Amino acid sequence: MNIINTRIQQLREKMKALKLDAYIVPSTDPHQSEYVCDYWKVRTYFSGFSGSAGTLVVTANEAALWTDGRYFLQVEQECAGTDVHLFKQVVPHAPEHIPWICNELAENAVIGLDYRQFSKSQIDYLLGFSTPKNIVLNHQPHLVNEIWTDRPALPSEKVKVHSLEFSGESTASKLNKVKAEIENQQADYYLLSSLDDIAWLFNIRSTDIDFTPLVTAYGVVGKEKSYLFSDTNRYSSELIEVFNTLNIEVLDYDLIADKLPELSKGKKIVTDAASLNYASFDAIEGEIIFQQSLVQQLKTIKNEVEIENTKKCMLKDGLAMTKFFMWLEDELKERAISEYEIGKKLTSFRKEQPLYKDDSFASIVGYQGNGAIIHYTAPEKGSAMVENKGLLLIDSGAQYENGTTDITRTVWLGGEVSEEIKTAYTSVLKGHIELDQMQFPKGTVGMQLDAFARMHLWKQGLNFPHGTGHGIGSYGMVHEPTQGFTSNMTTSRGAEAHKPNQFTTIEPGCYKKDTYGIRIENVVVSKVNEINDFGEFYGFEALTVFPIDTQLIDVTLLEKSQIDWLNNYHEKVYNTLSTKLKPSEKDWLKEKCKAL
Amino acid sequence: MNIINTRIQQLREKMKALKLDAYIVPSTDPHQSEYVCDYWKVRTYFSGFSGSAGTLVVTANEAALWTDGRYFLQVEQECAGTDVHLFKQVVPHAPEHIPWICNELAENAVIGLDYRQFSKSQIDYLLGFSTPKNIVLNHQPHLVNEIWTDRPALPSEKVKVHSLEFSGESTASKLNKVKAEIENQQADYYLLSSLDDIAWLFNIRSTDIDFTPLVTAYGVVGKEKSYLFSDTNRYSSELIEVFNTLNIEVLDYDLIADKLPELSKGKKIVTDAASLNYASFDAIEGEIIFQQSLVQQLKTIKNEVEIENTKKCMLKDGLAMTKFFMWLEDELKERAISEYEIGKKLTSFRKEQPLYKDDSFASIVGYQGNGAIIHYTAPEKGSAMVENKGLLLIDSGAQYENGTTDITRTVWLGGEVSEEIKTAYTSVLKGHIELDQMQFPKGTVGMQLDAFARMHLWKQGLNFPHGTGHGIGSYGMVHEPTQGFTSNMTTSRGAEAHKPNQFTTIEPGCYKKDTYGIRIENVVVSKVNEINDFGEFYGFEALTVFPIDTQLIDVTLLEKSQIDWLNNYHEKVYNTLSTKLKPSEKDWLKEKCKAL
Structure with missing residues (x-):
């Protein structure tokens, strides 16, 4: 059987x-x-x-x-x-x-x-x-x-401190914000179930989940004392000591079931119904105040240290991408390479960068028609052989100790480019630029901004069947709540207003089944552009630094402002990366960043 | 006291x-x-x-x-x-x-x-x-x-048939659609409370409400027999006879209170909770199925006859506007004129047009800073005196038996135009054009489209504090549900998807308190642009025909596609109106429609 x-x-x-x-x-x-x-x-x-x-x-x-x-x-x-x-x-x-x-x-x-x-x-x-x-x-x-008698064990890797140098805010400071909210709600405890909320609040990281540096735990913040329910064997005595000075006790993961009724009896607990599991809910004996995760709201606003660190890790990621694409171009002159091998090779270039920890998701390497499969994973055996012609889409990213990256580039490997592909590619690029350089008033939500990434595709009778972007963490989740860009108002990515200092991806695309897949993705940070009588206006700044393939552009479809954007972006990419490159790499990059 | x-x-x-x-x-x-x-x-x-x-x-x-x-x-x-x-x-x-x-x-x-x-x-x-x-x-x-012992009487004006020539669909045909829905819901009756739903379904009009050609009534559609509860004295015997052939009985307005319990007992009634009044709800003895008004959904899709008639009435409205603005320019050379008088004069020009019935709302004539008061009404005594300099905003419209109009133009009457006003005016115009020429996939809602009318203002750090547009009837309500353009997702204007053959206004603006008010408004009809592998794509076509003031434009801010749109629009305006104008009027219009 x-x-x-x-x-x-x-x-x-x-x-x-x-x-x-x-x-x-x-x-x-x-x-x-x-x-x-x-x-x-x-x-x-x-x-x-x-x-x-x-x-x-x-x-x-x-x-x-x-x-x-x-x-x-x-x-x-x-x-x-x-x-x-x-x-x-x-x-x-x-x-x-x-x-x-x-x-x-x-x-x-x-x-x-x-x-x-x-x-x-x-x-x-x-x-x-x-x-x-x-x-x-x-x-x-x-x-x-x-x-399931041979069920794998729960993760046992040591828990590491996410140091102040990268987090930019101490656990003590973060805890104080949560405690203020407990006071504000006239409550006694704040219960956290979401692993990324816990990783952010306690400034801890580990390798529990592929691509995501989180620690399996529950957190309970009290006005005086706080608790972390997590495998105690995974914490060094130094870390336990640090937590003790903050009045945080680390208790074994499963103890949550016994401790919750005891802690909550006759007390008020603030928590988020979307992440609280029903077993925990059942175990709480006191009053519950449900509230959208406060930590999620705090975490999504990045501090200056996180922004500067992410810029540094974007530079490293751009260097790895440069070396990788140079290798790919050279190698393709000699032989065909499988999509699977290309993905592995890209990881190997990233691994050479300092502070690299892991990829941030399984790279998508989609050649020709495979690029149209939005969540494509090239199989280890029998994936398509990439030659020096046609279209290749690569969506990849990494976890560095100082930040998280996520980038998609679609490149032309050689041969004649069809008008159809040029039009689709140029429309995707125009949408990317339109959203990147948009200025918008405070209160503007993801669903409104999403439309700007689609308008140039729509005008060509094209569209794409996925959201335009998602929040992204700082050595955290590659898909981080809450904001984003999507035409679905029932999700937080559609309904949440963008605020300054958030990291979000911009990734419009265009896909034709069995024919082509195009996507151009950068990570951007939101910022305040101007404050005047009409209100506060925000905008974005690209953090990702790697050239966008210009061979696929139909220049006649670009407005002057769009050409200016692309030339400025490429100038910035070149200036940022070139100081860290060898002469031959510099030359390669210079060619890729040539003004239109 | x-x-x-x-x-x-x-x-x-x-x-x-x-x-x-x-x-x-x-x-x-x-x-x-x-x-x-x-x-x-x-x-x-x-x-x-x-x-x-x-x-x-x-x-x-x-x-x-x-x-x-x-x-x-x-x-x-x-x-x-x-x-x-x-x-x-x-x-x-x-x-x-x-x-x-x-x-x-x-x-x-x-x-x-x-x-x-x-x-x-x-x-x-x-x-x-x-x-x-x-x-x-x-x-x-x-x-x-x-x-309130001297309370005014309810309206008593005769009820008129809205003839097939204008409505494009017989009451019999409309009733059949409602009866099909009754069958579909396995119900017995469909109760209508909203006056514009009733006017549409029974093809009747009158003068009960200022600016709105509706008849005070309730409607009940049965599988066999239907009822109109309305002052029977207002119906000619011919109209009663016509209704009888359709198995519609006209009963006195107040009889609804007695008849509803009788009709509904043991039956199922479909109705809309948003318009059903609580007295009627209380009177229903059977089961109620609440449903968003079906008639509203049917009415918002205009048929070919309504579209052709609205084009004809837009032509008349454009002629009236032409004669009015020529008069205004001439007269201002001689004397200052009050905002109030200007509003009256505009109405008098519209009255000269065949099939004119009424204005569709109280004209807004706002000079200089008064233009910034969004729902401004110039008082009969002491309104501002308009001279041949500065900025004048006029938002007006009419009810013709073959359609409803609503148009806003902002014109420069003379003197030096400031850069500030040129930038604001040009940004409003760009937003208007952007939305007018947008192509968008089936399912796109008002909130998404609204953003296109604002984007060019946002980029200049400007915005406007009202929706970008509303549905408009066909010799019906000037604000007709359901679709529109607004950044508020909790209203139907923000949440409803636009469908082909709907009439909607596009009216972005920009306002600075005590300084200026700018708004440019056309009525557009939605249409199918193309159907391809990526889905159905819709677009708009302007129905309003009257020039947009070009004196206020900063041409350096316009993209070529926007200049093309404006030149094409003005060519269409001139070609549409000029055949009906006297030579001097033609010359005036030619100058206003001159290509940029």
Whole structure:
């Protein structure tokens, strides 16, 4: 029997024994993380599907996997030969399986699930559908372990301090801001579940999750004493000592379950319903004040030290990209290279840079038509062979101890460029420039700004099916809340107003199935441009420093202001990178940065 | 004693007798109309304030008037010497008085109000605040009449058929669409409360409300039989006969109160909670299915006949504007003219055009700094004297039997133009052009498009504090739901996607207090531009035909595509209007339409 089917079979047997009519396996961990450590890859274990988003629902007759358009092809491949049945989500991340389950199940049915993997908000949503049919939820924290006997351990790597030199603000100072909010809410504690909130507040980093330097933990801030629930073996005695001086006690991760009822009894706790898991919610015995994460709001505004450090790490990233693209051009004269090898080689160039820790996500190296697959991953075996012709899209980034990068360039490797591609590329570039150089009043939200990145594509009858950009951390999450650019007003990336000193990506694109994929992405920092009688006006400044391929531009489509932008950008790129380059590299870069 | 204070005193005496602790007087009628007939000007009667938006709340100690920034000055003037106390609303139309009332009143207090003047949604909102304090609502349909003994009668003008020649769709055809929806909802009746929905569906017009050709009525559509509740004396026997053939019975307006319980008992009724008044809601004995007005959705898509007729009426409006502006230029050489006289004269030129019925709103004629008052009305006595220098803003429009117009032009009357004004004017014009010539995919909403009208102002550190445009009817409401352009996502103008064949205004502006007001407004129709692999793309076409003043333009700020747009527009204006003009008028227009 197929291994996945065996596992589903084992799950059904357990369900039967426990009188569960359905079991829900989500993709997340107890912290609502976007990416999770191996221990929490439960949905992958039971379905075979390894994508970042998707939910498996197992009933007596169905093994229903819900995911969105990015992953349909991947599910087809990874779940081939299994009983897993793909349900195509219309809206990514929407809980479209919930109405389905409650419709499938009979009255008084029982749904099993691990409360730790569901946020308070998600369970509330589920209850809205289940309650009218008297369908009951049943918390099962041990069921998975009983089946998955060789489940990987939780991360054990040492926890490192994110030093003041890079963070720009001490834990003491950050804690004081949270304590002020506790006072403000007339509360006693602030509970943090989100790993990136915890990493920021306590200035700690580790390697728990691929590409994301976070530490598995819960945090509780009190007016006097604070707690970090995390594997104590991972903390050096020096770090424990530092925390002690700040009145922070480190307790074992699992102790949260016992300590929460004790701490909260008769007290008021402020927390965020979107990241609080339902097991923690259940354990709180006091009053809860739900509030959008304050730490998220603080973290998204970068301080001067973070901005200066990110500029430094962008320089390093630009140097690595320069060396990599020089290598690629040279090598392609000799031989064809697989997309997979190109991705590995790019990582190797980044690794040479000081303070490099990891890539910030799995590089997307998409040649010709593969560039049109938005979340493409070149397979280790059998990926397309790149030659010195056609279009190559590379979306990549890294985690440096002094910042996080994310850059996409689409380059022409040789041969004749079609008018179609030139028009699409130039329109993407115009959209990128339009948004980069936009000035906008305080209060302008992501959905409004998103339109500027699309307008030149729209005028050509083109568009792209993804958001235009996301917040990005400082040696933190490559997709960091809250702001961004998207045409979806129901997400924070669409609805949040941009504020000064935030890091955001600008990444419009254009994709034609099996033909081409184009995307041009920089990270920008927002800033105050002017304050006058009409209000405060903000703008952006590009942080990413690497040339944008000019071979693909149809210059007749550019306005003078757009040509000026590109020439100024390339002048800045050259001036920033060239001092750190060897003569031959300088020459190469000079050519790439030549004014239009 | 001041007359207003006397009325408030009389109201307080009645309230005391009826044991009411507060009485709420809103600005609307039983149909949630934006403008109301004299009979329903109850808030004006009790407060003295005549603006279109505002709510008076009378308690034993307070006469609190809530209105927004457009009207602060007007309230100061109109309510001077009275006990009326202005409460400044932060958000226009927001029910900010509701929390205030429920905070002021003690537990178990009683609020009096006429349920007919409140929508179901508004009462639900009020109950949300009143219920926790056990504050009770008390319906008072007769109280106002007992005080306001010389209250004007309801409108009595004959009802006219809006003929097929202008409407482009028969009542029978429209009724069938509503009946299909009744079937679709497995319901029995469709109840209409909104006067413009009723005027559209039954193809009727009259003069009940200033500037708006609507008929006071309720409509009920049944699968077999339909009803129009409206003053039967206003309907000719021929019209009654026509309605009879369509199985529509006309019953007296007040009969709705008796007939609704009878018709609805044991039945399902579809209606719109936003326009259904609470008295009607209370009278329904069957099941109610709430739904955003279907008729509103149908009405906003114009048919070919309506589009062709609107083009014809835009031509007439352009001719009237041409004759008017020629007169104004000539006359200003001789004498200064008051803003008020200019407004009257403009109306007189429009009246000369065939099928003219009324102005579509009170013309805004704002000279120099008065142009900065967005809802300015020049007073009959003492309005500013316009001379042949400086800036004049005129926002005006008309109701013709074949369409509705709304146009704003800002013109330079002579003297030196400052750089500041040229920059602001050119930026407004660029925003207007940007939105007019935008192409956008299906699904794009008003909030996204709004940004294009602002971007060039933003880049200059400028902005304007109002929406960029609104839907407009076809011999209907000058502000017609649902679509529009605004940066507020909580309104339908921000949240609704634009669809082909809708009429919308584009009217960006720029205002500096006491200095200048600039606005450039056209009506546009939306259309399908192209359908390709990337989806459906829509665009706009200007319907308004009248030159845009080029004296105020700083040509160095315009891109070539913007100059092309303006030259093409002026060519179209000249070609459209000139065939109907006398030689001297043609010459005048030719000069105004000269290419840049």
